[in-house]
Amino acid sequence: MEIEINIDDDVPLFTQVMEQIKQAVSAGHCLPGSALPSIRQLSSDLEINSKTVAKAYRLLERDQIIQTKGHRGTFVHPNAKANCTINLQERAVADLTRAIQTLKNVNLTDSEIRNAFALVMNGQGPKGQ
Amino acid sequence: MEIEINIDDDVPLFTQVMEQIKQAVSAGHCLPGSALPSIRQLSSDLEINSKTVAKAYRLLERDQIIQTKGHRGTFVHPNAKANCTINLQERAVADLTRAIQTLKNVNLTDSEIRNAFALVMNGQGPKGQ
DNA sequence: TATTGTACCCCTACATCAAAGGGTACATAT
DNA sequence: ATATGTACCCTTTGATGTAGGGGTACAATA
Numbered sequence: 298m299e300i301e302i303n304i305d306d307d308v309p310l311f312t313q314v315m316e317q318i319k320q321a322v323s324a325g326h327c328l329p330g331s332a333l334p335s336i337r338q339l340s341s342d343l344e345i346n347s348k349t350v351a352k353a354y355r356l357l358e359r360d361q362i363i364q365t366k367g368h369r370g371t372f373v374h375p376n377a378k379a380n381c382t383i384n385l386q387e388r389a390v391a392d393l394t395r396a397i398q399t400l401k402n403v404n405l406t407d408s409e410i411r412n413a414f415a416l417v418m419n420g421q422g423p424k425g426q
Numbered sequence: 427m428e429i430e431i432n433i434d435d436d437v438p439l440f441t442q443v444m445e446q447i448k449q450a451v452s453a454g455h456c457l458p459g460s461a462l463p464s465i466r467q468l469s470s471d472l473e474i475n476s477k478t479v480a481k482a483y484r485l486l487e488r489d490q491i492i493q494t495k496g497h498r499g500t501f502v503h504p505n506a507k508a509n510c511t512i513n514l515q516e517r518a519v520a521d522l523t524r525a526i527q528t529l530k531n532v533n534l535t536d537s538e539i540r541n542a543f544a545l546v547m548n549g550q551g552p553k554g555q
Numbered sequence: 556t557a558t559t560g561t562a563c564c565c566c567t568a569c570a571t572c573a574a575a576g577g578g579t580a581c582a583t584a585t
Numbered sequence: 586a587t588a589t590g591t592a593c594c595c596t597t598t599g600a601t602g603t604a605g606g607g608g609t610a611c612a613a614t615a
Binding site for chain 2: 356359385386388389390392393394395396397399400403404405406407409410411412413414416417418
Binding site for chain 1: 561572574
């Protein structure tokens with residue numbers, strides 16, 4: 298588990314942490330069930346804020362790459378290697394591309410699309426949800 | 427064709443112009459085929475920039491509320507009244523709500539959804555379109 | 556008691572975007 | 586010559602969102 302962080306890189310720190318852990322899992326350097334360093338430990342090693350590591354861990358657990366067992370620590374998910382191939386971001390881009398394309402086809406302005414998007418994201422969607 | 431503009435209103439000026447013209451058409455105060463004031467004329471009357479009026483006219487023409495006939499001026503669209511009921515913004519909100527809801531259902535972060543949206547809007551969507 | 560993940564609060568720096576205006580120019584048609 | 590819609594260039598202003606950090610606190614457990 299050797300992770301290197303470049304603060305000068307324009308890739309966000311939490312993304313770098315995520316990618317490197319994913320890479321280690323994919324390469325077989327981290328086997329399912331093995332323990333990962335604690336959030337505080339890793340943040341100390343990398344000399345970055347613990348909240349940044351916590352964010353990376355939180356997203357990795359959502360993606361089922363790791364498993365957190367409360368106070369007992371964090372471990373590699375049993376199905377981690379397979380789940381590394383799932384890319385939610387690509388899924389999001391694909392879904393949104395379809396939706397946006399249909400809106401552009403009826404000549405909606407980029408501004409209008411952005412505006413509608415903001416309304417939905419801010420919970421001011423249709424029928425005041 | 428009496429249009430009143432409130433600069434203090436938080437509704438954008440071009441939106442106010444659009445809404446009031448739509449309102450006049452819906453109420454039957456502007457019959458199909460009748461002429462609208464020119465962009466320069468209306469911007470002068472309202473004491474706002476001509477580009478603001480031009481933007482309102484451009485969008486109204488897209489929505490087929492008005493028709494611009496080049497140098498001859500701008501006129502109310504033959505089917506204006508019916509087209510006033512079509513709300514593209516609602517369409518956009520509805521479409522995006524569906525897409526975003528499915529993404530939230532797989533626990534995508536708001537940040538990730540916004541990020542994917544930005545990629546698509548900036549033409550960096552899937553497969554380098 | 557110390558460590559675990561987690562959940563709050565507040566803050567700064569930075570980027571992006573929308574709205575609006577200022578200005579200039581163009582081809583077309585009367 | 587004049588008025589039409591239109592298409593560019595530039596600018597300022599304000600709002601919003603992200604990344605990251607600082608700090609504090611909590612229940613559970615070994």
